[in-house]
Amino acid sequence: MARPPSRRPGHNRKAQYSLFASYVVAMTGAAVGLLLVVVAMFDPTGFAVIRTATAEITRPASIAMRNMVSGVSSIDEVLTAYWRAGSQNVALRRQVETDRNRIIEAKAVAQENARLKKLLKLVDADESHLLTARLIASSSSSTRRFARLNAGRWQGVRTGMPVRAPEGLVGRIHSTTPNTAEVLLLTDGSNIVPVRRANDSVPAISTGLGDGTLEIRALAAGRNPFHPGDILVTSGVGGVYQPNIPVAVIVRIAGEIAYGVPLANPSKVDAVVVERSFEEAVTRTEPTPPVPTDAGAAANATAP
Amino acid sequence: MIDPHLRHVSRLGRQPSAFRLAGTPVITVMLGSAVTVLPVIAQAPVMPPFGLLLLLSWRLLRPELWRTWIGVPLGLFDDMMSGQPIGSSMFLWTVMLIGVDAVEHRMVWRSYRQDWLIASVAIIFCIVGGAFLASVAGGGDINLYLVAPQLLCTILLFPFVVRQCAQIDRWRVMA
Numbered sequence: 001m002a003r004p005p006s007r008r009p010g011h012n013r014k015a016q017y018s019l020f021a022s023y024v025v026a027m028t029g030a031a032v033g034l035l036l037v038v039v040a041m042f043d044p045t046g047f048a049v050i051r052t053a054t055a056e057i058t059r060p061a062s063i064a065m066r067n068m069v070s071g072v073s074s075i076d077e078v079l080t081a082y083w084r085a086g087s088q089n090v091a092l093r094r095q096v097e098t099d100r101n102r103i104i105e106a107k108a109v110a111q112e113n114a115r116l117k118k119l120l121k122l123v124d125a126d127e128s129h130l131l132t133a134r135l136i137a138s139s140s141s142s143t144r145r146f147a148r149l150n151a152g153r154w155q156g157v158r159t160g161m162p163v164r165a166p167e168g169l170v171g172r173i174h175s176t177t178p179n180t181a182e183v184l185l186l187t188d189g190s191n192i193v194p195v196r197r198a199n200d201s202v203p204a205i206s207t208g209l210g211d212g213t214l215e216i217r218a219l220a221a222g223r224n225p226f227h228p229g230d231i232l233v234t235s236g237v238g239g240v241y242q243p244n245i246p247v248a249v250i251v252r253i254a255g256e257i258a259y260g261v262p263l264a265n266p267s268k269v270d271a272v273v274v275e276r277s278f279e280e281a282v283t284r285t286e287p288t289p290p291v292p293t294d295a296g297a298a299a300n301a302t303a304p
Numbered sequence: 305m306i307d308p309h310l311r312h313v314s315r316l317g318r319q320p321s322a323f324r325l326a327g328t329p330v331i332t333v334m335l336g337s338a339v340t341v342l343p344v345i346a347q348a349p350v351m352p353p354f355g356l357l358l359l360l361s362w363r364l365l366r367p368e369l370w371r372t373w374i375g376v377p378l379g380l381f382d383d384m385m386s387g388q389p390i391g392s393s394m395f396l397w398t399v400m401l402i403g404v405d406a407v408e409h410r411m412v413w414r415s416y417r418q419d420w421l422i423a424s425v426a427i428i429f430c431i432v433g434g435a436f437l438a439s440v441a442g443g444g445d446i447n448l449y450l451v452a453p454q455l456l457c458t459i460l461l462f463p464f465v466v467r468q469c470a471q472i473d474r475w476r477v478m479a
Contacts, residue, residue: 019371022371022372022373023372023402025371025373025376026371026372026373026375026376026398026401026402027398027402029373029375029376029379029394029398030375030376030394030395030398030399030402031395032376032391032394033376033379033380033391033392033393033394033395033396033398034391034395035391036389036390036391036394037389037390037391037392037395037437037440037441039391040389040390040391040441040442041440041441041442044389044441044442047390047391048390050384050390051384051390053384054381054384054385058338058341058385061341062341062342062343065341065342065343066343069343135345136343137340137341137342137343137344137345138340138344138345138346138387139340139346139386139387139388140339140340140342140344140346140349140350140351141339141340141349141351141352141353141354141386141454142349142386142387142388142434142438143349143388143434143435143438143439143443143446143450143451144387144388144438144443145346145347145387146387147345182387185347187347188443188444189439189443189444189445189446190442190443190444207444208444209447209450210348210349210443210444210446210447210450211347211348211450212347212348265347266345266347267344267345267346267347
């Protein structure tokens with residue numbers, strides 16, 4: 001193809017001005033775009049309001065498609081299940097029989113647990129559960145890892161609330177619109193979760209790597225205490241996540257850093273649970289904190 | 305009209321509507337950006353940026369169609385659909401279009417292969433630039449290996465998208 005002629009307007013003054021103006025508009029627009037990114041550096045959720053319209057408009061389409069594909073996404077599992085149906089059936093039946101006894105034992109233990117807690121006057125206020133919703137879309141072409149939740153501000157979802165699945169932690173709410181919310185997934189580069197090893201409480205920090213894995217750094221100095229196969233749970237430090245939500249399993253060690261894989265795969269989970277922030281759930285039931293009296297303040301002041 | 309069945313047959317001397325002529329490219333690019341509506345919960349950047357691919361296809365197929373400022377509104381829409389920080393595609397797409405203009409000015413003759421080369425450079429610029437802007441705007445450290453698969457598949461997808469774009473273009477200008 002030869003060079004298009006329209007780019008050189010010749011001696012037509014009006015065409016020259018029009019071309020010049022188009023470049024001016026383009027440069028201004030690009031500068032405004034760069035400015036918006038610079039603003040986002042200091043206030044990452046500042047212009048997320050602009051997304052409200054598109055998020056709300058595309059929600060029905062995403063839900064409809066999500067309902068269509070929910071069966072298709074697990075088709076590989078269905079096919080592999082057919083492969084060894086007979087032997088699998090026998091094995092599963094045996095397992096169910098052994099598990100039944102265990103379940104009965106566990107129920108008894110739970111009952112005993114509840115009774116003992118009552119004796120201790122420890123009320124297990126499990127009021128953290130807010131609602132259950134589905135993930136309907138995600139930022140699949142971006143390097144950020146966001147998923148869109150089918151519930152928003154009108155349903156009570158607020159920024160910062162933790163999102164989990166039965167298998168483990170999924171992420172936390174990044175921003176909300178009236179009927180949808182953006183979930184910052186565990187694997188996003190900016191999602192930092194305080195964790196601990198499940199069996200001996202070695203504290204660590206989990207950071208997403210953007211490719212579906214997590215970087216785990218132990219807080220203790222010295223040799224890397226982790227081994228492949230270690231299970232990590234949230235430690236509750238920081239007040240966002242409830243303690244003891246399963247987070248990840250460690251798969252690889254490289255010097256000071258351990259690499260883990262999240263236990264809950266957001267593309268496989270059917271529904272996720274939005275919970276209240278840990279701090280909010282703990283402090284919500286209590287009355288307003290007692291105002292320190294003058295006597296107390298004076299006593300504190302005179303105390304050495 | 306004598307024969308109503310002839311209404312949909314293209315005929316000499318008839319013009320398609322102005323909306324079809326001007327609106328089709330814009331709508332296709334917006335649909336390409338809206339591919340993130342698909343219910344795929346991705347664990348890595350796997351989806352090629354179809355909005356960018358379609359914008360490049362239209363720009364290289366029809367240089368006279370748009371002025372460079374079209375990157376501003378289309379980029380803003382792409383930012384709204386993708387999870388990138390607002391403004392990143394606005395900036396990158398417009399700069400990319402200005403760059404394509406400059407390159408086209410210097411090239412006397414270009415064909416399919418030069419188009420693909422221009423598109424490859426533009427795609428690398430936009431995806432790597434997008435990863436950089438996302439990481440400075442609160443995204444944490446992002447390794448360039450992370451976008452390498454997406455880069456490769458986007459570049460390889462370009463000829464296919466151009467072909468589809470040309471099909472749509474044929475329908476667009478056909479009266």
